[in-house]
Amino acid sequence: MPPQPGRGPVMNDVARLAGVSHQTVSRVLNAHPGVLPETEARVRAAISELGYRRNSSARALVTHRSALVGVLTTVPDHPDTVRAVVGMERALGATGRTVLYAGAAPEDLSAVAERLLEHAPEGCVALVPGQEGELAALQHPPPTVVIDPDPGNPHHTLAVVGTDHLGGARALTRHLLGLGHRTVHHVADDAPGHAARTRGWRSALAEAGAPVPAPEIPARTGPGGGHAAGLALAARRAAGEEVTAVLAADDLLALGVLRSLAESGLRVPGQVSVAGFGDRPEAAHLVPALTTATGDPAEVGEAAVGLLLRLLGGHDTDTPLLVPARLRVRHSTGPPPLRRR
Numbered sequence: 001m002p003p004q005p006g007r008g009p010v011m012n013d014v015a016r017l018a019g020v021s022h023q024t025v026s027r028v029l030n031a032h033p034g035v036l037p038e039t040e041a042r043v044r045a046a047i048s049e050l051g052y053r054r055n056s057s058a059r060a061l062v063t064h065r066s067a068l069v070g071v072l073t074t075v076p077d078h079p080d081t082v083r084a085v086v087g088m089e090r091a092l093g094a095t096g097r098t099v100l101y102a103g104a105a106p107e108d109l110s111a112v113a114e115r116l117l118e119h120a121p122e123g124c125v126a127l128v129p130g131q132e133g134e135l136a137a138l139q140h141p142p143p144t145v146v147i148d149p150d151p152g153n154p155h156h157t158l159a160v161v162g163t164d165h166l167g168g169a170r171a172l173t174r175h176l177l178g179l180g181h182r183t184v185h186h187v188a189d190d191a192p193g194h195a196a197r198t199r200g201w202r203s204a205l206a207e208a209g210a211p212v213p214a215p216e217i218p219a220r221t222g223p224g225g226g227h228a229a230g231l232a233l234a235a236r237r238a239a240g241e242e243v244t245a246v247l248a249a250d251d252l253l254a255l256g257v258l259r260s261l262a263e264s265g266l267r268v269p270g271q272v273s274v275a276g277f278g279d280r281p282e283a284a285h286l287v288p289a290l291t292t293a294t295g296d297p298a299e300v301g302e303a304a305v306g307l308l309l310r311l312l313g314g315h316d317t318d319t320p321l322l323v324p325a326r327l328r329v330r331h332s333t334g335p336p337p338l339r340r341r
Contacts, residue, residue, distance in 0.1 A: 009050040018046040068100045069308065070121035070142075072113055072135075074128045075192070076103030079280065080297040081127055084147060087301025088125060095309070097122070110134050117141065123308045125301075129192040132158060143311035145304045148192050159311055160320035161304040163295025165193040165277075168325025169200030170207075172247055172275045172293050175327060177208050180335045181245035181273065186215040187229040187257060188249035197249045197277055213241070218253070226256025233257070234264035237272075244272055244336040251276035251283050251292055258286065258332070269334035279328050288331035295325040 011029075015022045020043060027035050028043040035043075046052075069092055075081050089099050100121055104112035109131050116124070123143040126135055132149045135141060136158055148162040176184045186201045188194040198215065205212050216232050218225030226248055237243040248254035254276030258268060266272050268288055276283060279294030300323050307321050 070124035083297035084301035087298030091302040091305035159317040165196035166200035168293035169197035173204035194249040223256035226253035230257035230260025273333040291333040
């Protein structure tokens with residue numbers, strides 16, 4: 001019997017067409033192991049013929065689980081956010097849960113978070129740099145994992161997943177020092193993760209007993225900020241400062257540094273080596289190809305979901321989970337030029 005006009009097919013329609021019980025259809029939909037292959041085939045054929053789709057709202061009323069995971073961010077346009085969400089969706093696909101995404105301007109975070117919680121997500125993943133305290137202050141929040149929180153923010157008590165920014169920057173600095181550079185200059189702005197990368201740079205220089213030059217902190221983010229910082233470093237070099245290696249806190253800053261050095265007549269890596277952070281897809285196609293480090297944002301997203309599932313399962317998650325940053329050594333770094341006697 002086909003479904004009644006004016007409504008979509010329901011589970012009982014599938015059961016009637018397949019000649020099985022309502023419970024058997026439910027077992028097939030939930031991948032229960034106790035269903036005979038021929039029975040499952042009849043049920044799936046009926047589902048296909050009728051165009052049946054599960055009613056998530058009705059299921060939530062029965063199971064008291066929405067099968068939704070909220071993803072909240074104040075940096076929706078950042079490429080790493082997009083890649084992290086892809087990782088979350090990939091990790092959630094096998095669990096039958098769906099991402100409920102909400103982008104918010106920083107000043108609207110609390111209001112957008114409250115609207116998100118009205119949909120009763122089972123848990124949330126948040127990328128809200130510097131505003132984790134606002135999430136912790138919400139009334140009765142679901143289990144929540146934050147990605148790359150501001151380490152200087154003492155208010156958040158949420159589970160944490162992030163890239164090992166400090167370790168990655170330390171490894172990049174060691175790589176440059178290992179090529180023979182006496183020190184490494186640094187370019188960083190106030191973007192998420194840059195403070196930890198700056199600490200990693202300082203740590204590696206201190207460990208090697210190398211001089212710690214004043215970092216360049218551009219007023220702008222991205223290639224424009226890197227270009228301004230690179231011009232400043234070129235001017236410092238022209239004034240007699242030994243500038244032979246530059247670590248930019250992300251690949252977009254490094255892109256601007258590369259342009260400004262070329263405009264200043266400096267060869268990379270022949271006269272100045274340049275490294276970035278993030279391993280964006282474009283990094284390997286620059287001329288020269290950019291040495292960088294990465295904690296894959298998609299991998300971070302998957303790790304955040306894994307930690308959230310542990311929270312939902314009642315497990316302890318007090319220790320931050322860090323995704324390693326891996327080096328990608330390419331052509332933009334090399335030995336320093338020979339020093340003049």
